[in-house]
Amino acid sequence: MSARPTILIINGPNLDMLGTRQPEIYGHETLADVEALCRARAAEAGVEIDFRQSDSEAEIIGWIKHARGKAAGLLINPAGFTSTSIAILDSLLIFDGPIIEVHISPLFRRDEFRHLSYVSKAASAKIEGFGISGYGHAITRLAELALAKAA
Ligand code: DHK
Numbered sequence: 288m289s290a291r292p293t294i295l296i297i298n299g300p301n302l303d304m305l306g307t308r309q310p311e312i313y314g315h316e317t318l319a320d321v322e323a324l325c326r327a328r329a330a331e332a333g334v335e336i337d338f339r340q341s342d343s344e345a346e347i348i349g350w351i352k353h354a355r356g357k358a359a360g361l362l363i364n365p366a367g368f369t370s371t372s373i374a375i376l377d378s379l380l381i382f383d384g385p386i387i388e389v390h391i392s393p394l395f396r397r398d399e400f401r402h403l404s405y406v407s408k409a410a411s412a413k414i415e416g417f418g419i420s421g422y423g424h425a426i427t428r429l430a431e432l433a434l435a436k437a438a
Contacts, residue, residue: 291333291335292334292335292360292430292433292437293336293337293357294329294334294335294336294337294361294426294429294430294433295336295337295350295351295358295360295362296339296361296362296363296422296426297340297347297350297351297361297363298321298338298339298340298341298364298366299340299341299342299347299363299366299367299369300366300367300368301367302340302364303318303340303342305320305321305391312397313392316418316419318340320419321419324419324422324423325338325422325423325426328422328423328426329426332426332430332431332434334359334426334429334430334433334434336426337358344368344372344374347368347378351363351375351381351382352378352381354382358382358384359384359429359432359433359436360384360386360430361382361384361386361387362386362426362429363387363388363389364389364390364391365388365404368406369390369401369406370400370401370402370404370405372406373405375405375406376405376406376408379406379410380408380409382409384433385412385428385432386411387412387413387425387428388410388413388415389413389414389421389425390413390415390416390421391415391416391417391418392415392416393416395416412425412428
């Protein structure tokens, strides 16, 4: 078993279609590229990652609840659940570590309905509009917080 803290990374609906899906908005990189970026950044930062994607709100809620007391931090791109899911917000409020919300695209200049984020109410930080690099920045910060707490 590894002594390194684990960061849980949750990708919401349709993020499995990155690379194919509206590349003018989300870029040409695939979810596998996002995972590779996260693994490389985590290795540099001295943490492990548990990288997941689901289109199911129930499955995401289950993962978040199960992470309490186990994961040292949580990175979530809630995708289409960002503006709709009070239930995901409630599960995030149960989590006992830092949470960073990541969006690939700049939501502040997209459709009005994308501006509302329930998830932000549980997040310690939010990164949007950095493309997939935002995941790397979020891991750097979550690793910093996790390793400071473990020291
Ligand atoms: C991804 C999605 O799937 C959209 O529903 C969000 C987000 C934006 C992103 O930029 O990563 O509105």
